[in-house]
Amino acid sequence: MNQALAPLLEVRALSRRFAGRKIFDQVSFTLARGEIVSLVGPSGCGKSTLLRALAGLDHDTQGSVLFEREPLREPSPRVGMIFQEPRLLPWLSVADNIAFAAGPRAGDDPRVAALLAEVGLAGVHDALPKQLSGGMAQRVALARGLFTEPDLLLLDEPFSAVDALTRARLQQLLLTLKQARGTTVLLVTHDLDEALALSDRVLLLSPAGTDGPSRIARELPITLQRPRNPRDASLDALRDVLLTM
Ligand SMILES: Nc1ncnc2c1ncn2[C@@H]1O[C@H](COP(=O)(O)OP(=O)(O)OP(=O)(O)O)[C@@H](O)[C@H]1O
Ligand SMILES: [Mg+2]
Structure with a gap:
């Protein structure tokens, strides 16, 4: 396959246990170059754990992460991570x-x-x-x-601690930076409207609990042009799909 068309990131069959309890299982997806993908799912389903694994910060996750087809096992300058708190x-x-x-x-x-x-x-x-x-x-x-x-930016609920106006400005900033640099973005968010406003695709994780570990329950492409009107009827339909999962 032409290198330019190959996915930037390939996540294959990731699973993670803590103290014998499996948090997520068989998580597989790819990120194409320049895509913005959101990862949403209930609290505790393993989003932050998954992101740390993708950043090369967790060595106890099973499965493989390929960055430009090479295994990613250590933090890399080509993969940037932004945590929920600024951690300055x-x-x-x-x-x-x-x-x-x-x-x-x-x-x-x-x-x-x-x-x-x-x-x-x-x-x-x-x-x-x-x-x-x-x-x-x-x-x-x-x-x-x-x-x-970085070619890939991983963001873990980066805008959740700021007021709504600042959040809207930071979202716009992320889009502008992404546009200028062509960076691929994987964004963990609790906010469905944020996911719908920003992403090319939304990956929805199921809950981790008594029914078993979390998995990717749904993958929703969003083809609507940006800038998007949050009141666009097609986003309403997608929001309904996510909320009824
Ligand atoms: N170091 C750890 N040791 C033991 N359990 C852990 C550890 N880190 C995370 N967990 C557990 O793994 C599960 C997933 O945690 P994680 O922080 O990845 O969830 P999350 O989806 O990011 O949740 P939230 O939306 O609340 O941020 C939780 O049950 C959590 O208690
Ligand atoms: Mg988290």
Whole structure:
């Protein structure tokens, strides 16, 4: 197969146990280059665990993760991860946090100023994380995730801790950055409207519980052009499908 047409990421038959209890099982999907895919599912079904496995941060997950057809077993600069909380190091400046992948005091790297401008934070280069609002800190985390110019960005509920207006702006920022860079995005979200507004496809995980481990219960393509009107009738129909699962 032509390399350009091969999936960027292939996830094959992943399963994960904690203390003998299987959380998810036989999770398989692919991500095409440039796609935005959302992963939704009830709390505790293993979304964060799955994302950590895809970032090479968990060595106890069974199955395989292929990045450009090569097994991905360790964290890679080509795969960026953005956590639910910004997780900035409080003793480092914003700039040093963003450039942390290049060393603990690499904030003078010229890419930092460009990234700060890209996420709309040009003035806070030397600020400390405690001086930022929640939405600003989340934008710094986004800039840090982009610093290594990853091909794949994994986001774990990145906008859940900010107000609705900031969330809408951050969603727009993600789309703009994705458009400019061609980054492939896998987004974990609790918010169906966020998934419907942003994604090319939604993967719905079933609950993990007494009925057994979580699996991919449904895969929904969303072909509606962006920018999308959240009140578009075709999104209503997709929302109904997700809610009745
Ligand atoms: N290190 C761990 N040790 C034991 N159990 C764990 C560990 N990490 C996660 N779990 C369990 O695995 C399950 C899935 O957790 P995970 O955080 O991946 O869920 P989630 O889908 O991200 O949930 P949420 O939507 O609430 O963030 C939960 O039952 C959780 O208690
Ligand atoms: Mg989680």
